[in-house]
Amino acid sequence: MASESNLRGRLAGKSAVITGAASGIGRATAERFAAEGASLVVNDREAAALDSLVAALTGKGAKAHAVSGDVSREADVRRLMDTAVQAHGGIDILVANAGVIPEADLAAATAELWDRAMATNARGMFLCCKFAAEVMVRRGKGAIVCLSSISAFAGQPGQAVYGPSKFVASGLTKHLAIDLAAKGVRINAVAPGTIATPAVARMAKEGIDKVVKLHPLGRMGRPEEVASAILFLASDEASFITGAVLPVDGGYLAQ
Ligand SMILES: NC(=O)c1ccc[n+]([C@@H]2O[C@H](COP(=O)([O-])OP(=O)(O)OC[C@H]3O[C@@H](n4cnc5c(N)ncnc54)[C@H](O)[C@@H]3O)[C@@H](O)[C@H]2O)c1
Known part of the structure; x- marks a missing residue:
């Protein structure tokens, strides 16, 4: 991730949030983007873990700033995008x-759980798209x-x-693609299968083992494999792709 290689990276000169x-x-996406030459502003609500990521990235010569905050809060999302504009001139x-x-199945799910999950997965994603798109x-x-x-x-x-909350991600991708196309902004999504992340490690092992068997490639995906697909869709190599939802799922949806 030396500055010389950053000049040659697939995201050289790009500002990413x-x-x-x-x-x-x-x-994994932040690490890959930094290795590909992007200047980063990274967010998470876990401030200490975010700071350690930024320390690791800057230690390898990347440009990276941390903005901790909750994506479901409008003021936090505005601050995130404002920081990227101030630090890197745009997004x-x-x-x-x-x-x-x-x-949670239907019997275990509560209105409170629904609101909490939708606050991040639906409202948060909407706010991030809205305020980043404004800048773009x-x-x-x-x-x-x-x-x-x-x-x-x-x-x-x-x-x-969770399932319905992820329909929101695909829905935003399709509908905002139409809103934004004439304005020069592309929006796509990845649809990962089961990926070996801390979130999945926290789930009941028996259920995960069953789901993993439904992936024709016969294993969980790695976060780096999803980051590669995100990199492609974010890069100029995907310049004629908008409104697409790309499975990164070891063949799960091919069945
Ligand atoms: N891991 C999988 O199998 C899988 C599969 C399909 C889709 N996804 C999606 O990929 C994304 C990342 O998942 P992951 O498995 O890496 O999870 P993870 O829990 O490992 O990482 C998610 C990060 O988001 C942060 N976060 C949560 N709510 C936030 C909020 N309101 N504001 C700011 N930060 C917040 C958490 O602190 C955490 O650091 C999620 O959108 C998830 O739905 C994951």
Whole structure:
């Protein structure tokens, strides 16, 4: 990640904002983007973990700033985007990754759990897209990648709240693609299968083992494999792709 290689990276000269970057897929994406030459502003509500990520990135020569905050709070999201503009002159890329993965079937799900999950996965993703797009539209260019899921395509046990929340990610991607196309801004999503992140490690092992068997490639994905797909959609190599939801799922949705 030396500055010389940054000049040659696939995101050289780009300013990127990544939410939920302290863990899992967000962290792997931040590391990959930095290695590809992007200047980063990273967010998470876990401030200490976020600071340690930024220390690791800057230690390797990357430009990175931490803005801790909750994506469901409008003021926090505005502060995040304002920081990117002040630090790097604009926003070329948003990765709307911050998310929670509650496990609950319909009987166990409560209105309170629904509101809490939707605050991050739906309202938070909407706010991030809205305020990043404002900056991008002013400059007539930009690319957004949202984190959807296989749970936005196929029913699964214990996802009475999480599954619907991920339909929001796919829905924002489709509808905002139409709003933003003429303004030079692309928006796409990735739909990961089961990925080996701290969020998945916290789930009941028996249920995860069953789901992993449903992935034709026969294993969980790695956060770095999702980061590669996000990198492609965020980069200029995807310049004619907008409104797409790309499965990164070991073949789960092919069945
Ligand atoms: N891991 C999987 O199998 C999988 C599969 C499909 C989709 N996804 C999606 O990928 C994204 C990342 O998941 P992960 O598995 O890496 O989870 P993770 O728990 O490892 O990381 C998520 C990060 O988001 C942060 N976060 C949560 N709510 C926040 C909020 N309101 N404001 C700011 N930060 C917040 C957390 O602190 C955490 O650091 C999520 O949107 C998730 O729905 C994950």
